[in-house]
Amino acid sequence: MAFDIEMIEKVYAGMAERVDKARELVGRPLTLSEKILYSHLWEGMPNQAYTRGKDYVDFAPDRVACQDATAQMALLQFMHAGKNKVAVPTTVHCDHLIQAKVGAATDLKVARTQSSEVFDFLSSVSNKYGIGFWKPGSGIIHQIVLENYAFPGGMMIGTDSHTVNAGGLGMLAIGVGGADAVDVMSGMSWELKFPKLIGVKLTGKLNGWTAPKDVILKVADILTVKGGTGAIVEYFGEGAQSMSCTGKGTICNMGAEIGATTSTFGYDDSMRRYLAATGRQDVVDAADKVASYLTADAEVYANPEQYFDQLIEINLSELEPHINGPFTPDRGTPVSKMKEEAEKNGWPLKVEWGLIGSCTNSSYEDMTRAVSIVEQAVEHHITPKAEFGINPGSEQIRFTIERDGIIETFEKLGTKVFTNACGPCIGQWDREGADKEEKNTIVHSFNRNFSKRADGNPNTHAFVTSPEMVAALAISGRLDFNPITDTLLNDNGEEIKLNPPKGIELPTKGFEVDDPGFQAPAADGSSVQVVVSPTSDRLQLLEPFPAWDGKNITGAKLLIKAFGKCTTDHISMAGPWLRYRGHLDNISNNMLIGAVNAFNQETNKVKNELTGAYDAVPAVARAYKAAGVPTIVVGDHNYGEGSSREHAAMEPRHLGVKAVLVKSFARIHETNLKKQGMLALTFANEADYDKVQEDDTINFLDLTDFAPGKPLTLEFVHADGSKDVISANHSYNEGQIEWFKAGSALNLIAAGK
Numbered sequence: 001m002a003f004d005i006e007m008i009e010k011v012y013a014g015m016a017e018r019v020d021k022a023r024e025l026v027g028r029p030l031t032l033s034e035k036i037l038y039s040h041l042w043e044g045m046p047n048q049a050y051t052r053g054k055d056y057v058d059f060a061p062d063r064v065a066c067q068d069a070t071a072q073m074a075l076l077q078f079m080h081a082g083k084n085k086v087a088v089p090t091t092v093h094c095d096h097l098i099q100a101k102v103g104a105a106t107d108l109k110v111a112r113t114q115s116s117e118v119f120d121f122l123s124s125v126s127n128k129y130g131i132g133f134w135k136p137g138s139g140i141i142h143q144i145v146l147e148n149y150a151f152p153g154g155m156m157i158g159t160d161s162h163t164v165n166a167g168g169l170g171m172l173a174i175g176v177g178g179a180d181a182v183d184v185m186s187g188m189s190w191e192l193k194f195p196k197l198i199g200v201k202l203t204g205k206l207n208g209w210t211a212p213k214d215v216i217l218k219v220a221d222i223l224t225v226k227g228g229t230g231a232i233v234e235y236f237g238e239g240a241q242s243m244s245c246t247g248k249g250t251i252c253n254m255g256a257e258i259g260a261t262t263s264t265f266g267y268d269d270s271m272r273r274y275l276a277a278t279g280r281q282d283v284v285d286a287a288d289k290v291a292s293y294l295t296a297d298a299e300v301y302a303n304p305e306q307y308f309d310q311l312i313e314i315n316l317s318e319l320e321p322h323i324n325g326p327f328t329p330d331r332g333t334p335v336s337k338m339k340e341e342a343e344k345n346g347w348p349l350k351v352e353w354g355l356i357g358s359c360t361n362s363s364y365e366d367m368t369r370a371v372s373i374v375e376q377a378v379e380h381h382i383t384p385k386a387e388f389g390i391n392p393g394s395e396q397i398r399f400t401i402e403r404d405g406i407i408e409t410f411e412k413l414g415t416k417v418f419t420n421a422c423g424p425c426i427g428q429w430d431r432e433g434a435d436k437e438e439k440n441t442i443v444h445s446f447n448r449n450f451s452k453r454a455d456g457n458p459n460t461h462a463f464v465t466s467p468e469m470v471a472a473l474a475i476s477g478r479l480d481f482n483p484i485t486d487t488l489l490n491d492n493g494e495e496i497k498l499n500p501p502k503g504i505e506l507p508t509k510g511f512e513v514d515d516p517g518f519q520a521p522a523a524d525g526s527s528v529q530v531v532v533s534p535t536s537d538r539l540q541l542l543e544p545f546p547a548w549d550g551k552n553i554t555g556a557k558l559l560i561k562a563f564g565k566c567t568t569d570h571i572s573m574a575g576p577w578l579r580y581r582g583h584l585d586n587i588s589n590n591m592l593i594g595a596v597n598a599f600n601q602e603t604n605k606v607k608n609e610l611t612g613a614y615d616a617v618p619a620v621a622r623a624y625k626a627a628g629v630p631t632i633v634v635g636d637h638n639y640g641e642g643s644s645r646e647h648a649a650m651e652p653r654h655l656g657v658k659a660v661l662v663k664s665f666a667r668i669h670e671t672n673l674k675k676q677g678m679l680a681l682t683f684a685n686e687a688d689y690d691k692v693q694e695d696d697t698i699n700f701l702d703l704t705d706f707a708p709g710k711p712l713t714l715e716f717v718h719a720d721g722s723k724d725v726i727s728a729n730h731s732y733n734e735g736q737i738e739w740f741k742a743g744s745a746l747n748l749i750a751a752g753k
Contacts, residue, residue, distance in 0.1 A: 015039045025049045029297035033232040036172045040155040042189035050194040058189035063156040067141045069096035070159035072582030074178030087187030091132040093141035100423035101430040128525035138517025139394025139420040142359035152267040152294045161256040161644040167264035168249025177646035179675035196231040199308035202239025204317030208500045211466035212247030216254040217322035221332025226638040228260030239316040244505045245274035246363035257329040266295030277506045326461035339480035351386045353442040354474025356467045358425035361445035362393025366467045369503035373471035381491045385477020389416040396513040427575030431455040468501035539582040547743040556698040559631040563598035567642035570594035591651040592617040599694045625656035635662035640669025677744040684727035695719035
């Protein structure tokens with residue numbers, strides 16, 4: 001369980017030389033992000049300055065972290081890589097397969113029974129291949145990583161888009177698909193297009209009701225869900241240094257919602273305090289020796305406009321609490337404007353549920369700030385108007401807040417304490433009445449609020465805000481309640497005005513836990529047996545995808561032309577489908593069932609050209625595959641935004657989709673498609689999206705000449721015999737084209753190439 005101080009010291013030992021050489025190559029001062037990137041270049045990369053946003057670069061991450069839903073497919077792939085042990089420190093965390101319903105004790109027991117096969121598989125695979133295993137109930141992956149493994153200046157990849165949470169401790173922590181993780185676990189390099197840099201200068205200091213969450217809610221409002229694509233967001237300034245380490249983690253965590261590659265902060269005293277409080281004084285001692293390399297050069301922060309591709313300035317002293325949503329995390333509304341916005345848009349004003357936790361806001365400080373509001377309601381006899389639930393971030397957090405009386409205070413207000421797991425944040429919530437699909441409002445401190453995400457109800461209007469604001473809104477029962485100006489009536493009819501929240505950054509008695517829930521792997525796992533039943537509906541051993549036949553793809557049919565927002569939740573839903581994350585064929589029955597068909601504006605209803613009938617997307621895909629007819633998917637902007645789940649790429653691959661042609665991709669999904677041997681293409685002319693018709697037959701005209709930087713030409717033959725020839729761009733380099741030719745990147749690894 002313990003952090004690997006030897007590995008960290010090794011990283012620091014080589015950092016100074018690498019950064020100094022990079023500074024010479026670039027010929028100017030370096031940002032923190034550049035220092036970490038250049039210090040983690042893969043051995044053998046050319047000794048040169050890399051162009052932001054253009055050059056593909058190979059890196060050598062220090063760690064890999066996997067959550068249980070994505071770890072299944074990642075480890076099933078790793079089993080094909082022919083390795084005896086992971087090449088870098090790796091951990092698996094069981095946090096996704098636990099449904100919130102009754103409360104922690106009952107829900108955890110149910111999950112252990114229902115998903116025992118999966119947990120046993122993950123435990124045995126981890127034991128065999130030298131992977132640290134965090135048992136169900138131990139906590140949420142990103143909180144555990146922050147508490148145990150993250151360190152300033154490190155580079156980590158994780159099979160979850162919110163891996164970026166570790167930026168709160170000064171890492172470059174990046175969400176990837178499972179195939180990328182398999183590369184690194186196998187001892188290979190990890191490839192990334194050298195990111196652009198967005199600087200966020202924070203001045204002033206948070207006060208009153210404003211929290212770190214409001215910083216990222218404001219940034220999301222400014223940049224939108226795709227504004228950070230291809231970029232690292234680096235936060236700095238006096239405002240950054242005034243925040244806690246876990247507050248920084250919250251900001252980095254939700255950087256996934258703007259499409260950013262990752263987000264980070266420079267090493268400072270808040271990180272020193274947090275590392276020491278979590279038993280890592282050795283890391284502080286090591287980091288202090290290279291502290292100047294763990295933040296940007298002074299000239300960068302003095303004149304940031306010269307060193308960042310984009311600069312945003314936010315005065316924390318003037319920042320107002322925000323409530324973002326519904327249905328998208330980048331629609332920001334200051335609390336003072338919510339009444340006006342809600343009435344104008346017809347949002348339900350009654351708040352049904354308030355939910356605190358998830359990997360975004362489940363720290364000790366988060367819980368104390370929220371409970372300081374709850375305490376006031378208890379003291380002044382205010383009965384909450386909405387139901388209330390919390391998910392502690394880890395067993396260490398849960399144990400500590402129970403010891404300090406915080407859970408007891410929450411429970412006085414009737415709060416349900418759910419398991420130390422993701423729960424409602426990822427759709428793992430058995431919410432009573434959700435099946436009625438009634439229009440309603442919930443507020444939560446999570447990171448995502450896409451339609452159906454929390455409870456499966458498309459009419460649930462979910463709003464994202466800080467834990468303390470969730471508490472205030474849940475107690476008031478009103479979306480338009482502004483605790484800065486408004487009062488509440490208590491049970492005696494008295495008007496009560498809530499005082500601003502007060503939080504405790506770190507527990508004064510220190511963190512404490514009896515059993516953190518960690519299983520160390522066997523020193524020699526060669527004799528460990530990993531068993532997967534051939535009749536299991538939860539787990540399925542993988543078969544390699546077929547290699548390209550070297551010919552143009554012809555006679556392809558349009559499977560679906562997706563209209564508007566199409567996230568990985570639309571492509572491969574979570575919720576009840578999480579149970580099939582280790583069984584590719586079964587989970588493929590959810591492929592694109594949430595995507596809107598541009599031709600009829602309906603979901604999960606597309607035309608089968610073989611029969612002329614309309615059917616579910618997976619059923620039509622299976623019909624085409626059985627008939628040997630290739631298919632393509634067409635999509636809109638930022639296709640595949642959201643979770644890192646590679647199932648959204650593997651399912652189409654499994655069901656015979658050859659190419660995905662869209663206006664633009666989200667970064668992780670584009671990479672996932674490439675890794676699985678698919679063609680990820682973008683319209684050279686976005687207006688060509690409108691030329692695609694429902695009955696089209698598609699032919700590739702020059703796939704046999706597939707080469708870096710050379711667009712591909714596709715012929716769309718319409719039902720009336722007319723044709724449109726469309727140019728499609730791609731971002732494949734030579735190595736990625738080899739993935740396509742081999743059928744997948746994993747096929748190359750297994751072949752020793």
